[in-house]
Amino acid sequence: MNSEKRHLIFTRLRDANPAPTTELVYRTPFELLVAVVLSAQATDISVNRATATLFPVANTPATMLALGEEGLKAHIRTIGLFNSKARNLIKTCTILLAEHGGEVPRDRASLEALPGVGRKTANVILNTAFGEPTIAVDTHIFRVANRTGIAPGKTPLAVEQRLLRHVPKAFRQHAHHWLILHGRYICIARKPRCPQCQIADLCEFPDKAPA
Numbered sequence: 001m002n003s004e005k006r007h008l009i010f011t012r013l014r015d016a017n018p019a020p021t022t023e024l025v026y027r028t029p030f031e032l033l034v035a036v037v038l039s040a041q042a043t044d045i046s047v048n049r050a051t052a053t054l055f056p057v058a059n060t061p062a063t064m065l066a067l068g069e070e071g072l073k074a075h076i077r078t079i080g081l082f083n084s085k086a087r088n089l090i091k092t093c094t095i096l097l098a099e100h101g102g103e104v105p106r107d108r109a110s111l112e113a114l115p116g117v118g119r120k121t122a123n124v125i126l127n128t129a130f131g132e133p134t135i136a137v138d139t140h141i142f143r144v145a146n147r148t149g150i151a152p153g154k155t156p157l158a159v160e161q162r163l164l165r166h167v168p169k170a171f172r173q174h175a176h177h178w179l180i181l182h183g184r185y186i187c188i189a190r191k192p193r194c195p196q197c198q199i200a201d202l203c204e205f206p207d208k209a210p211a
């Protein structure tokens with residue numbers, strides 16, 4: 001795909017949604033970190049339902065540690081993999097208090113050193129909590145980037161690196177959310193909604209449905 005097309009695609013996505021953000025409900029970097037860890041293989045809706053009761057009683061590392069692993073599980077047991085997520089979050093709280101003054105660190109290495117936090121989660125935190133122009137490649141972005149031709153790649157990391165190279169600078173901050181939302185609601189996995197897609201004429205997917 002040429003750079004002119006990419007520019008047009010992001011212009012349209014921006015015009016339709018100038019200030020996109022995550023659908024996870026959070027107020028602080030710590031709340032976002034917890035929500036993102038919980039969201040692995042779970043829907044944002046299910047995470048929001050759990051954090052609606054969790055955050056009023058524990059939304060800092062200290063209060064979450066006080067709640068304890070069993071207390072935490074009681075709030076998140078409707079979410080997949082809740083046992084390992086609870087274990088990781090309690091360990092994370094201990095590390096945040098011991099090594100980061102109870103704050104969420106703003107650098108990739110420290111974030112990725114937290115249990116249950118990989119490159120994708122670190123990218124979400126850096127982008128959404130701290131305003132860094134990172135792009136976290138999840139299943140939706142991976143699919144949209146490959147189908148459209150915006151940034152094809154065989155692995156999430158390859159797609160991420162290509163996006164960072166090719167997304168025009170003006171769009172890099174919000175590219176992550178535009179592509180996720182596009183993948184979640186329009187360019188869905190099984191049957192993409194090409195007739196309703198605002199970038200259909202620019203998309204290079206050979207199997208797109210006719211308008």
Ligand code: SF4
Pocket residue numbers: 147148186187188192193194197198199200201203204205208209
């Ligand atoms: S035209 Fe279809 S395949 Fe291309 S981005 Fe839009 S929904 Fe996805």
